Amino acid sequence: MMLESDNIKLRFARRFALVVALVAATVLVFVYGTAAGGASMLEGMLRDGERPHWYWTRMETSGYEVTAVSYAHNHNLEYQVVRGEDAYRVRLELDVASGTVAAVTIVDLSNAAGGQR
Numbered sequence: 473m474m475l476e477s478d479n480i481k482l483r484f485a486r487r488f489a490l491v492v493a494l495v496a497a498t499v500l501v502f503v504y505g506t507a508a509g510g511a512s513m514l515e516g517m518l519r520d521g522e523r524p525h526w527y528w529t530r531m532e533t534s535g536y537e538v539t540a541v542s543y544a545h546n547h548n549l550e551y552q553v554v555r556g557e558d559a560y561r562v563r564l565e566l567d568v569a570s571g572t573v574a575a576v577t578i579v580d581l582s583n584a585a586g587g588q589r
Contacts, residue, residue, distance in 0.1 A: 511580045514553075514560055518576045524549055524564060527573065531562070558582045 517534060518527055528538055531553050540552035549564040559581040567574040 511560060511578050514562070515576070515578050518562065518578075520574060520576060521572050523572055524566065527551065527562065527564060527576075536560075552581070 514531075514536070517530060528551065531538060531551065536553040536555045538551050538553050540550075542550040542552075544550060547566045547568055549566060551562040551564075553560050553562060561579040561581055563577040563579065564573045565575040565577075566572070
């Protein structure tokens with residue numbers, strides 16, 4: 473049997489959780505809504521250690537359009553991607569022995585100075 477005080481505590485906990493979730497979502501939109509946040513968000517979702525085709529699929533499913541692919545030597549792969557008005561170069565340094573990506577570098581092409589992130 474649930475007491476009235478338990479019911480009030482449960483409603484409070486649910487409302488508090490909803491407020492926390494809304495505040496967290498607002499903070500994420502604010503942080504990642506900027507140009508620097510876009511590069512940070514792209515960096516955060518592209519982790520090292522995956523096979524090269526995984527990165528293309530991950531970017532496409534996240535709303536980025538791959539507009540160019542370049543192979544530099546046999547251990548570097550570059551994608552140029554766009555999302556809205558933002559453009560980035562994604563450099564993948566390949567580990568030839570394992571066939572996976574050893575390092576990911578994001579270059580913000582939207583920035584006039586072409587700053588690396």
